Amino acid sequence: MNADELTEILKKSGVLKTGKVVQVLNRSEQSNTARLSRLIVTYSKKAKGELPEALILKTYSGNDHGTSELELYTRIASAISEAPVPRCFLAEEVPGGGYRLLLEDFSETHKPLWEHRYTEKDAHRIAEAFARFHAAWWDSPLLSEVGNLPTKAVINHYAETVTPGIVPMCEAYGRETLSSLQLLDLAKTHFSQMKTRAKRGNLTVIHGDPNPGNLLSPRNETSGGRIFLIDRQPFDWNLTVWTGASDLTYTMIHWWEVEDRRELETILLDHYHAELLRHGVSPLYTRQDLQEDYRLSILQSLYVAVHWCIDPNEREKMAWLWNSQLTKTLVALRDWNLI
Known part of the structure; x- marks a missing residue:
């Protein structure tokens, strides 16, 4: 230029x-x-x-x-x-x-959150960023213009894309975990639950890939207190309109250290819900509703690891990443009594 x-x-x-x-x-x-x-x-x-x-x-x-x-x-x-x-x-x-x-350009004032140990201040900032992002599009009549509504066909496409990676992932993981048959059954039930949830509203535009590199955090207190979101690049099978909670599970479940997630999960969810209401989301969407949406979305972290395992070359090349993602997700599933 x-x-x-x-x-x-x-x-x-x-x-x-x-x-x-x-x-x-x-x-x-x-x-x-x-x-x-x-x-x-x-x-x-x-x-x-x-x-x-x-x-x-x-x-x-x-x-x-x-x-x-x-x-x-x-x-x-x-x-x-x-x-x-x-x-x-x-x-x-x-x-x-x-x-x-x-x-x-934020490179002088902000940095991505790779190799970061999270604090309560981080949890609040992340909650505030996502609440502001989600609330503006909450049940908007224009959602279909900026994403694909989660129809039965859209969720079926999502399911059909990730399911082929389940068996090879289980075989390659090589540790005590769910059998592929158990996991296939769990996923089948989960996809059905997602279709039911999609009919109840309280949906919004989601980022879809809030990994630590896509969250820019202040380098110090003189940089302001806001976190910024970047790089929204979903594939054609990804959900783009879904529950706001799914961005929170993606942020925490398979990227954060388990100890950080356990310590800050409830703090982040509490603050996110309070911020949603502050930005105009109806109080009819209760804290318990958020809890249930978060719980439903946890298994979606499993599909992140699963997707790496569809292609044999990717499965081998990216084992360093999906092994960690799978291990952290399995811990979260047990923490939430989902397996």
Whole structure:
């Protein structure tokens, strides 16, 4: 992205009132799914406006995830007051598939939560981010425009996609656990329960992949107290409209250390529910309703590990990850008396 193009984008978005961009230094790196460029921006001497000194340009060239990430930073975020996502200055599809995003840069003030031991303050911040994100779309009549409603067909597709990984996962795990037959039966019952739950409302847009790398947390107390969500890139079989609780299970169950999850789970759920109500969700959605939704969603963490095991090459290559995810999920299932 050159200086003239960036000048036009920033003027259109309102952060560059007068003057222009005179230099753009591009520091690029390749992620698993996209090229990320940190743009260091220099402006003309008479430039006025917010004048961001650095921006993130994300270029995705595949077709696996559709336009969900574009929708996150535009349609979804626009409906959320003080949305917990980076500000977006450009969101466009590119010829041949893929898209470009020009985003606010938080790298100086925030960091992802990899290898992090969680505290009560973290639990509160995560609860606040998700409650704000979910509440704005709670039972919205526009949900079908930003995601797939969890119809019987959608849940069947979800089930049919992950089920083939159950038997090879159990065989490869090699430790005392449920037999594949028991797990297949458990999953069958669970998919039926999901279809029943989908009919009861209290659904919202979900992030779907809030792994530690997709949660940006303040580096210190001078960075502000908010967590930001990034990288919403679901596959075509993922649920995109579901219970808000499913984002919470995904965040905690198979990523956090078991001790952190046990200590902070209830604290996070309590605060999340209080924040939902503060942001306008009806009190008819009770704390017990949240508890039941969370309980239902725990088994979905199992399907994260299962999905890694469908393809033999992925199963072997990613064993370091799905083994850990499966072990933590099995502990949670026992903690909640689900197995």
